[in-house]
Amino acid sequence: MTKAGCRQDIVAAATALVDRDCAVTLRAVSREADIPTSSIYLHFPGPSAILLAVCRTAFAELEAAVLGASDVLAAGLAYLDFAALHPRRYRVMFGAADFAEPALLLFTRVLADPAVAMTLWLGLHGLADQSASTRRSQRLTELAPRLITSLAHV
Amino acid sequence: MTKAGCRQDIVAAATALVDRDCAVTLRAVSREADIPTSSIYLHFPGPSAILLAVCRTAFAELEAAVLGASDVLAAGLAYLDFAALHPRRYRVMFGAADFAEPALLLFTRVLADPAVAMTLWLGLHGLADQSASTRRSQRLTELAPRLITSLAHV
DNA sequence: AGCCATAAGCTAACGGCCGTAAGTCTAGGA
DNA sequence: TCCTAGACTTACGGCCGTTAGCTTATGGCT
Structure with missing residues (x-):
């Protein structure tokens, strides 16, 4: 038997590239996942589809973290934790892809208005x-709770 | 006499590329400015230096707009206006480059604390x-003043 | 004025990485 | 046994950064 990996391996490899902020190219992904470049076409139509899959997976994780929180403050902190834990992934989600709409919907589930x-x-x-x-994370995390409570009572 | 442009032409060409969100490569810049690719090396050591120059110029403009405002609300709106007027430039400033520190300094000049x-x-x-x-700009601009006044009185 | 060193301006090329596709090989079911 | 579909190798064309080398203009010196 040969490898050629599966969809999941490809997404994992691409995610690893994002986290190291390397470019997500077909060749880089194939190197990372140790499969031939052209095998990727068996699972994805092209590079942008891979990146989209990475973002969708990451967003699902973010969504779970936020919805698992008990109150608004905890939800906000969970959101920030995700961004601090996976900074590159976060930037790709809202930079290259546009996950603003889903994120907005997410917070209307936490906060009615x-x-x-x-x-x-x-x-x-x-x-x-x-x-x-x-490297401002220190100063930032300190004022995060104040920011959240201030914003949640506009 | 020949062309070969000057530093300013190169920055202008690169800025145009950013605004059209094309990649700022030496070859793209040289095409845009209508000069040979290698002439760029007379003014810049490489592609990233060009992008940095673009960001510096853009930030100077942003700074002038913010500092020209009369009060905090006007300053905030001027900041948002710049981002709305030059969206790609704004993203490059805080994405590829890191102009967060200068931006922070800028607002400590407007707001003491x-x-x-x-x-x-x-x-x-x-x-x-x-x-x-x-294309959420409509909804966003509506609540901008509320956001600013709310944030400025934490 | 005439000449030459020097630097600017430019063309062309090298090597590298990219997306994509054509073509080969292999395994496994009809 | 043959056929199909997955897995793979190889190659094409394009864009990239960078550089070597040629041509042309410039400015100081005799």
Whole structure:
């Protein structure tokens, strides 16, 4: 038997590339997953489809974390934790792909008022996006709870 | 006399590429500015230096707009206006490059308390980053003033 | 004024990585 | 046994960064 991997292996390999912030190219993915480049076409039509799959998987994880929280503060902190834990993945989700709409919907499930939900998410996103790129995380996490409670009571 | 352009032409060409969200490669810039590729080396050591110059120029413009505002609300709106007017440039500034520190400093000049300045900027950045990528701008601009005043009085 | 060193401007090419596809080989069911 | 579909190798064309080398203009010196 040969390998040629399965869809899941490919997504895992691509995710690893994202986390190391390498470019997600067919060749890089095939190297990472140790399968021939052209075998990828058996599972995906092209590179962008792989990236989309990575984002969908990552978003599902983020969604579970947020919905598993007991109150608004915990949900906000869970959101920020995800971004701090997987900074590159977070940036790809809202940079290359556009998962803003699903994220918004996510917070309307936590916080009924849509305007407040949007405001909260925008603030969280600003913080998450920046904590993803710099070494300011210390200062940022300190004021996260204040930011969240402030935004949730506009 | 020949062309070969000058530093300014190169930055302008690269900025145009960013705004059209094309990749800023030496060859793309040289095509855009109508100069030979290798002439770029007379002004820049490589592609990333060009992108940095683009970001610096854009940030100077953003800074002028924010500092020209009369009060905090106007400053916040000026910040958002810039992002809405030059969405790709904004994303490159805080994505590829990291202009978070300067932006933070900028708001400590508008708003004395550093913690409040940071909170305000994080909220603005979240909104700006998302208004840059989607057609939600309508809904977003409506709640911008509320967001700003709410954040500026944490 | 005439000449030459120097630097600017440019063409062309090298090697590398990319997406994609054509073609070969192999295993396993009809 | 033959046929089909998965797995794989190889190659094509394109864009990239970078550099070597040619041509042309410039400016100081005799």
